[in-house]
Amino acid sequence: MSIQLMNKIYTAWQAENPAMTETLNYRMDMKSAMVLPESLIQYPCDFPIKIMGLSQHGFAQAVADVVKRHDPGFDMATMEMRPSKAARYISLTCTIRATSREQLDALYQELSAHPQVVMVL
Numbered sequence: 001m002s003i004q005l006m007n008k009i010y011t012a013w014q015a016e017n018p019a020m021t022e023t024l025n026y027r028m029d030m031k032s033a034m035v036l037p038e039s040l041i042q043y044p045c046d047f048p049i050k051i052m053g054l055s056q057h058g059f060a061q062a063v064a065d066v067v068k069r070h071d072p073g074f075d076m077a078t079m080e081m082r083p084s085k086a087a088r089y090i091s092l093t094c095t096i097r098a099t100s101r102e103q104l105d106a107l108y109q110e111l112s113a114h115p116q117v118v119m120v121l
Helices: 003-016 018-023 059-070 101-113
Strands: 024-029 034-039 045-054 080-083 089-098 117-120
Touching: 045 059, 045 101, 059 089, 059 101, 089 101, 101 117
Parallel strands: none
Antiparallel strands: 024 034, 045 089, 045 117, 080 089
């Protein structure tokens, strides 16, 4: 993923999450050219994750299955779903009970690697 794309994603996330933006301090790791957050999040906490993908049968269930592996208490009934204007894509918001930075990192990695997922914020 390019730095430009990561910055666009981060800028969009900032606009949607102004309170969270104030709690994160981002710095550039010059070796890997990745933006690494230094988290000021206090665990455990409720943490929203936005997942976008093509509007296909089974997408929400596939995402819920991944989320449940990392947060067994996650209830799919709490998942928010929003289709794009043309209904080609769907955005899912899953609020999990985050217990550690490692849990969040593992969840983001698995969701990002899923073949049906286009983007995770």
